[in-house]
Amino acid sequence: xxxxxxxxxxxxxxxxxxxxxxxxxxxxxxxxxxxxxxxxxxxxxxxxxxxxxxxxxxxxxxxxxxxxxxxxxxxxxxxxxxxxxxxxxxxxxxxxxxxxxxxxxxxxxxxxxxxxxxxxxxxxxxxxxxxxxxxxxxxxxxxxxxxxxxxxxxxxxxxxxxxxxxxxxxxxxxxxxxxxxxxxxxxxxxxxxxxxxxxxxxxxxxxxxxxxxxxxxxxxxxxxxxxxxxxxxxxxxxxxxxxxxxxxxxxxxxxxxxxxxxxxxxxxxxxxxxxxxxxxxxxxxxxxxxxxxxxxxxxxxxxxxxxxxxxxxxxxxxxxxxxxxxxxxxxxxxxxxxxxxxxxxxxxxxxxxxxxxxxxxxxxxxxxxxxxxxxxxxxxxxxxxxxxxxxxxxxxxxxxxxxxxxxxxxxxxxxxxxxxxxxxxxxxxxxxxxxxxxxxxxxxxxxxxxxxxxxxxxxxxxxxxxxxxxxxxxxxxxxxxxxxxxxxxxxxxxxxxxxxxxxxxxxxxxxxxxxxxxxxxxxxxxxxxxx
Amino acid sequence: xxxxxxxxxxxxxxxxxxxxxxxxxxxxxxxxxxxxxxxxxxxxxxxxxxxxxxxxxxxxxxxxxxxxxxxxxxxxxxxxxxxxxxxxxxxxxxxxxxx
Ligand SMILES: [Cu+2]
Numbered sequence: 170x171x172x173x174x175x176x177x178x179x180x181x182x183x184x185x186x187x188x189x190x191x192x193x194x195x196x197x198x199x200x201x202x203x204x205x206x207x208x209x210x211x212x213x214x215x216x217x218x219x220x221x222x223x224x225x226x227x228x229x230x231x232x233x234x235x236x237x238x239x240x241x242x243x244x245x246x247x248x249x250x251x252x253x254x255x256x257x258x259x260x261x262x263x264x265x266x267x268x269x270x271x272x273x274x275x276x277x278x279x280x281x282x283x284x285x286x287x288x289x290x291x292x293x294x295x296x297x298x299x300x301x302x303x304x305x306x307x308x309x310x311x312x313x314x315x316x317x318x319x320x321x322x323x324x325x326x327x328x329x330x331x332x333x334x335x336x337x338x339x340x341x342x343x344x345x346x347x348x349x350x351x352x353x354x355x356x357x358x359x360x361x362x363x364x365x366x367x368x369x370x371x372x373x374x375x376x377x378x379x380x381x382x383x384x385x386x387x388x389x390x391x392x393x394x395x396x397x398x399x400x401x402x403x404x405x406x407x408x409x410x411x412x413x414x415x416x417x418x419x420x421x422x423x424x425x426x427x428x429x430x431x432x433x434x435x436x437x438x439x440x441x442x443x444x445x446x447x448x449x450x451x452x453x454x455x456x457x458x459x460x461x462x463x464x465x466x467x468x469x470x471x472x473x474x475x476x477x478x479x480x481x482x483x484x485x486x487x488x489x490x491x492x493x494x495x496x497x498x499x500x501x502x503x504x505x506x507x508x509x510x511x512x513x514x515x516x517x518x519x520x521x522x523x524x525x526x527x528x529x530x531x532x533x534x535x536x537x538x539x540x541x542x543x544x545x546x547x548x549x550x551x552x553x554x555x556x557x558x559x560x561x562x563x564x565x566x567x568x569x570x571x572x573x574x575x576x577x578x579x580x581x582x583x584x585x586x587x588x589x590x591x592x593x594x595x596x597x598x599x600x601x602x603x604x605x606x607x608x609x610x611x612x613x614x615x616x617x618x619x620x621x622x623x624x625x626x627x628x629x630x631x632x633x634x635x636x637x638x639x640x641x642x643x644x645x646x647x648x649x650x651x652x653x654x655x656x657x658x659x660x661x662x663x664x665x666x667x668x669x670x671x672x673x674x675x676x677x678x679x680x681x682x683x684x685x686x687x688x689x690x691x692x693x694x695x696x697x698x699x700x
Numbered sequence: 701x702x703x704x705x706x707x708x709x710x711x712x713x714x715x716x717x718x719x720x721x722x723x724x725x726x727x728x729x730x731x732x733x734x735x736x737x738x739x740x741x742x743x744x745x746x747x748x749x750x751x752x753x754x755x756x757x758x759x760x761x762x763x764x765x766x767x768x769x770x771x772x773x774x775x776x777x778x779x780x781x782x783x784x785x786x787x788x789x790x791x792x793x794x795x796x797x798x799x
Contacts, residue, residue: 379773379774379777383781409789411788412785412789415781415784415785415788419781466777466780467784469784470784470788478788479787479788479789479790479791479792479794479795480791480795481787481788481791481794481795482784482787482788482792485784
């Protein structure tokens, strides 16, 4: 980058324009990424607050702080906020928005206005969802299962409509990313020179576009069932309540991969960058993302083994579900092989990536337990399932988001995060996480049902341990928030490429100029030419 | 892509007439009871109408073939959904499940 002479280097995308209105009407993918960041962080704080309330209530058997009805609402809001407002937009819409065009060497996403619209969809959807609080709240859990969701208080309709509108945000982001990847790659950036985070986002985008409309239909049908009594799910009117579960999981299982695939992309970036070594099995990792996305559409019935679904369907779904383990294991082995004999630097982002490897593997393997129909009869709706998906979603996705945030932070704000404090947050979150959720595997195997307000005395000591772990995670995230805000204001100035990484976003200045690159980049080699 | 194809107004008119005719067919067959075939017949008529709209009004017949691929991807996933949910419901009856 020698031609920066004519460019005013103090100008960047953050100070390109000023005033709150310039943010609310921005078409710059980097600024929209930051809008998403603050939105997702806010929702994460709210969802996390509910998590703390839930665990505090479960600290002792019987009533601890709230009554049973309120507890059901806490549990519903925790689930719905974390799924629809934090983890689903967390990687694609926040980190993806910021990083994807930079990694492709593009000036922006393909449809900048649609990009802004998708952020407004999230905000409007969230506002509608919050209206449910005026109607005694919603208490169905984030899955809105019929028949209860048809009979319960009207708060459910608002939450459902909110999730419906937020679905558009997800679809629009996905559409935008697909078009961007196909049309806006820099000269020389062939598909197999794309960074693996782009591959992860691309597979995710396909899922967002194909699966999310089904959620929209499902939620509309549910609302129509409640308001008009059309009889799709109500057996009294000739409907089938299990059909709701088919509809719901047709979206929500692929949604699990909407949450995890881009996170796996982040992990690929982090591991290769901090091992200073070419990624092992680039194509295997790229294609396994597509493989996971494809298989994810054929497995949804594993959520329904004890719902009254037929045995034949159960066996078919059980078999296909186990196939997911294959591409997932391919990725895991490739990551470990990448680190092998690398010059590994244990900076905070890599610690989070390794936390991901460790926790996600536990989450994945316990997923295979649950895929076995005979075991699922016992584990279904127990804390074993709760522990399993928290290992995948928190141990997997959230670890990756934290790692990615620390990794790209210098690019976003032009300042470094204190590595010491970032490691402290890692330790607190990682240890707290295991203290919270490992006992839940045991509780589940002992038979403690999930979502219950109360429990038998036999479960009390493990629940106490779990709650203490939750407080530790909470402390870790609070410190992380402090570390990040401090770094934004007072962090040490970052160079353009503080980690010595090879992907394109590190070739421009930190923070990047409004148009991303002063000179259009030309790509002549793969993304990880370390050695 | 390619040159913008202009469809003569006469074609649109013919399609409109076909759609109106098929609407009458739907209403007309509704008075007969064909048992389990009721839904199939209604869906068949509706599918022809849908196909006409997609081909002419939405230009799929003239546009770049990649749009057709995208459209059939959607149809494919609809069939995935039908296949597995029907696999459940049909075999449930077969297994004598009371649900
Ligand atoms: Cu699933």
